Amino acid sequence: MPETVYFIESREKADDQYLCSQLESLLVSAGLLDFIEERDMVAVKTHFGETKDLGFVRPLYFLMLSRLLKERKSAPFLTETSTLYKGNRSNGVIHLEHAHRQGFGFEQTGMPILMADGLFGEEEIEVPVPGKLFKSVKLATLVVKAQALIMVSHFTGHLGTGFGAALKNMGMGCASRGGKMAQHSTAKPSVKKKACTKCGVCVKWCPASAITMNEECAVIDKKICIGCGQCLAVCRFDAVTYNWGATYEDLQKKVVEHAFGVAENKKGKALYVNFLTRISKDCDCMSGFHQIVPDIGILVSADPVALDAASLDLVESRAGKKLSDMAYNIPCRFQIDYAREIGFGNADYTIKKI
Numbered sequence: 001m002p003e004t005v006y007f008i009e010s011r012e013k014a015d016d017q018y019l020c021s022q023l024e025s026l027l028v029s030a031g032l033l034d035f036i037e038e039r040d041m042v043a044v045k046t047h048f049g050e051t052k053d054l055g056f057v058r059p060l061y062f063l064m065l066s067r068l069l070k071e072r073k074s075a076p077f078l079t080e081t082s083t084l085y086k087g088n089r090s091n092g093v094i095h096l097e098h099a100h101r102q103g104f105g106f107e108q109t110g111m112p113i114l115m116a117d118g119l120f121g122e123e124e125i126e127v128p129v130p131g132k133l134f135k136s137v138k139l140a141t142l143v144v145k146a147q148a149l150i151m152v153s154h155f156t157g158h159l160g161t162g163f164g165a166a167l168k169n170m171g172m173g174c175a176s177r178g179g180k181m182a183q184h185s186t187a188k189p190s191v192k193k194k195a196c197t198k199c200g201v202c203v204k205w206c207p208a209s210a211i212t213m214n215e216e217c218a219v220i221d222k223k224i225c226i227g228c229g230q231c232l233a234v235c236r237f238d239a240v241t242y243n244w245g246a247t248y249e250d251l252q253k254k255v256v257e258h259a260f261g262v263a264e265n266k267k268g269k270a271l272y273v274n275f276l277t278r279i280s281k282d283c284d285c286m287s288g289f290h291q292i293v294p295d296i297g298i299l300v301s302a303d304p305v306a307l308d309a310a311s312l313d314l315v316e317s318r319a320g321k322k323l324s325d326m327a328y329n330i331p332c333r334f335q336i337d338y339a340r341e342i343g344f345g346n347a348d349y350t351i352k353k354i
């Protein structure tokens, strides 16, 4: 039987006030928060964005969510995990400071922020997963300990997985540092000697100190590299290259199995919300913003696989072309197909337009 995916259509560009009121009406009228019980600790997982002009989900939505959740006498908190790579979000302290600069203070969201994976990303709980690659996955502690979960994800293109939405936010975004490394460990880039200008930016950004400079170009030590892809992201000269054919499948499978671990852990106690607004070529971790599709709206479902399948279909039908032609040339539908293959969720959906 197809899974229901609710669809709130955007009226005009970045119409957050309207979308927020529509989302509130949907959550209440369709009883989508009825699984929240009194005194539940509710983790609300999102991404605070890299800079203010990017496409992250704006704080006003969380203020509305916190009001609804508190009316149900639960205890909601916003949560995130540290990144593998260097930057504004690589440990608990600077990540919280960054969130506040991005407008996610208590006054703006009505919720405190608790880092799910502790100070250094090391706080983790291993949970079982019926995957093909993993029998257990390392998830951020508070994601596991929370009694309910609301995943609020922003749909974007993504250089490793083709697109990022609920599955990516769950698989990578809810993993501890150890879980993230397990997902990235086989994606190893290399440097094209002719294109490298020896600017040294990748050396500064590499979280594993895997890059050195020789006479001719930057050199990556593949034994040290943790495969985070940050060098690819920061090189402005396209000198860093991945063998996508060898890696995209592996990365997407690992992300999906980690997401499966999250979903299994929160069976019947989770809701998934995807924002198809301010859709950019790159994910919200990147500092450049280039919108590739007009705003579409918000999708909501109890099933993250149905939700992502519907999101991808809507994006491609609205654009009239494949996402891989607008963002990265990666078979991004692979993550949906793999979820189906391992018995995770339901990729068949029916859209209920609000």
Ligand code: SF4
Binding pocket: 191, 195, 196, 197, 198, 199, 200, 201, 202, 203, 217, 218, 234, 235, 236, 237, 238, 239, 240
């Ligand atoms: S960022 Fe690119 S151009 Fe600069 S040193 Fe690294 S590989 Fe070379």
Ligand code: SF4
Binding pocket: 188, 189, 205, 206, 207, 208, 209, 210, 211, 220, 221, 224, 225, 226, 227, 228, 229, 230, 231, 232
């Ligand atoms: S060399 Fe490896 S660890 Fe360093 S930034 Fe690139 S992918 Fe990440």
